[in-house]
Amino acid sequence: MLTTLLPSTSMPASLSLWELLSFDSFAHAGMFCVLCFLMIVGFSKQYTSLTLQRNPVRYSLLISTLFGVTIELLQYFLVYGRHGDVLDVIANTSGCLLGIVFFKWIYEW
Template identity: 40%
Template sequence: MPITPRWELLSFDTAAHAFVFAVLALLTFFSIRRQSRFPKLQSMAMPIVIIGSTLFGGLIEILQSSMNLGRHGEWSDLLSDSIGALLGGFFAHFAGRWMK
């Protein structure tokens, strides 16, 4: 993956990645909690969401690097995806507790 200058870590692109993955984590969390018939899965919703969203972000970056279509994977995007997944997962967890 290409080297990203430090000033680009706070760009609009990285903020957009974090926001999109926060929304993904939030919606996935509530979907698991609401639709799952297995209590064990419901209680493990936050780790599943955070790990799953981060792995999905990693898969996207790997595919961008390997497809050779003018796109390339970036470590900063994966970091932003992970931060967004964490923020979305924690927000969903506390919002879910508050709504009970």
Template identity: 40%
Template sequence: MLLNLIRFFRVIRIKKLLVHKQLFLWAAIVWAGIIAFFCLIQLNNVPLGNVSNIDKYVHAFFHFVLTSFCYLFLKKQISSSNSLKPLVFSFLFSFFFGIVIEISQELFTLSRHADIYDVSANTSGAVLAVAIAVLFKK
């Protein structure tokens, strides 16, 4: 009886861990879709206020969140606590995803164009996410 109870709680614990892993994966996928949507649609009539280069802050925020979700997912996948792989892979995914979005803007839209400063802002957001993850890791 006790052995069955222990197995039951072990299965529940494993299922909860799998749910958390999947949650971060789905959050990263949905967030990447949101980034793609907002970066590839026409946004000529959106009031952005008087903040200079506000779109660069938006790009940095987008990639900060994307890198964070990817890191949280990969951190759960890779069990070694000292491994830098989740940070490196998260950063590289966000970096290359941003480049693909910029290329897609140039090739597949009429109202949007690739911008090296957007790639720089994307990279800044990803670097900030990695820096915060490193600070909280210690």
């Protein structure tokens, strides 16, 4: 996740369907898929907070999505050489949703 704040010089200048389906988008989705999946597993197995244990999917989606939006805002406002991108937020959120699907597939279906 640290690499999301490192400067990069190979940022695309235009938006197209191919950029939406680029390696970068799949990397974002993959990272956030794993993040959300592991958060759901962790929240459901912990015993400190009953709220998190009873609603692990809801809180994992909320926290991981807010984390993705925060990273993009930090890139936009604070990191020189990077820029926040709406397509990255979409890829992050898609990855979170995919993590939920994987969790449901593995643990509940």
